[in-house]
Amino acid sequence: MSETSPTDSVGAAFEAQRERLHAVAYRLLGSHADAEDAVQEAWLRLFRQDAETIDNLAGWLTTVVGRISLDVLRARQARPEASWDHLVVTVDDGPAPDDDMVLADSVGYALLIVLESLRPSERLAFVLHDLFAVPFDEIGRILGRSTDATKMLASRARRKVQATERPAAGGREQREVIQTFLAAARQGDFEGLLRVLDPEVRLTVDSAEGVVVVLGSTKVATGASARVAGGAATRARAVLVNGLPGFISWRADGTPLSLMAFTVAEGRIVAIRSVTDPAKLASTDLPDPG
Incomplete structure (x- = not known):
């Protein structure tokens, strides 16, 4: 094995985290293809990293995927590219939303769409903390902000998504x-x-x-x-x-x-x-x- 390659145990640990990392990146980026790219980039960075210097591999990988995704979100603001990956369109005859099975099935899509109305920093703070329980101090390090400022970002984002989360x-x-x-x-x-x-x-x-x-x-x-x-x-x-x-x-x-x-x-x-x-x-x- 190459001296710069992660050990077999680290590689296995990465594979154990892959599904969760993809879920994090997908909710941040709203695209399975972009999420897969972010996870693959995280693997390449791990490959170049001395694994013995990483105390918490899961946390390190989450931070890396968060930073990669944040860069992508900021780039989109400057140069928008992809739109929806998939559209589910049904007639709205005005039933109570909690009785509408189609709406229940597509609420995940609805959350992704409302997340797109957030600024990159708000989206990162909300997704990592509210959906994946990442502590605010760790998110703050990704954003380069204080813990209190990060909490405010997540709170602002939470108010914006509440209407979609409880339709x-x-x-x-x-x-x-x-x-x-x-x-x-x-x-x-x-x-x-x-x-x-x-x-x-x-x-x-x-x-x-x-x-x-x-x-x-x-x-x-x-x-x-x-x-x-x-x-x-x-x-x-x-x-x-x-x-x-x-x-x-x-x-x-x-x-x-x-x-x-x-x-x-x-x-x-x-x-x-x-x-x-x-x-x-x-x-x-x-x-x-x-």
């Missing part, structure tokens, strides 16, 4: 907020749009030309009327997109025009996902026009 309590409110947004967009009511958009709202548009991200309520509201009230749409229907409330619109010839999903927290829209890419819409199992 049964807020399903009716979510639909009302979205209907208010749609009405304001159709009427060109800029002030009305600002009232229902979170100041830090994140709009992600998956178009044929690529993925575009718009940040902030003013910028999102400016283009909302054109997106919602486009003249090409002749029909629209309420749907659930990966467990989140949204709607789909069609052209006169029955081909889908756009798919939108909304994340609502504390009475305001914090994230909007829009798919207009014809190829992606055509490859998605969509309901028929109502």
Whole structure:
């Protein structure tokens, strides 16, 4: 065995941690492919590390995967790339969310989508602490922040995800907020749009030309009327997109025009996902026009 290679026992210990590391990276990055890349990079860093200097291998690997994922999240902010890996779209006829089995099955997707509305540091603090019980002082070292500052990040993130984690309590409110947004967009009511958009709202548009991200309520509201009230749409229907409330619109010839999903927290829209890419819409199992 090469002197720079981890021992067989360390390699076996890494394999024992692989599934958990993938779960951490997936919830941070929202993509199985990106998660696998992060885990593989962690293995390469372990390969270059003197294993005898590592007191807690599981903690060391979690820290490494966290730092790798944080770098990826920050890079996405500067240069957005991938959108949803998989779309589950069902008709939203307004049943109680806790009676809707499809929503129950897709709540994991819904959590991933609301996580995308968080800043990288918030997402890391929330995922590592609330989902994987990593102590705040360890997370703080990854972020380069104090323990108290890290706790504040996690608390802020927790408030934003509560509406998605407990959809049964807020399903009716979510639909009302979205209907208010749609009405304001159709009427060109800029002030009305600002009232229902979170100041830090994140709009992600998956178009044929690529993925575009718009940040902030003013910028999102400016283009909302054109997106919602486009003249090409002749029909629209309420749907659930990966467990989140949204709607789909069609052209006169029955081909889908756009798919939108909304994340609502504390009475305001914090994230909007829009798919207009014809190829992606055509490859998605969509309901028929109502």
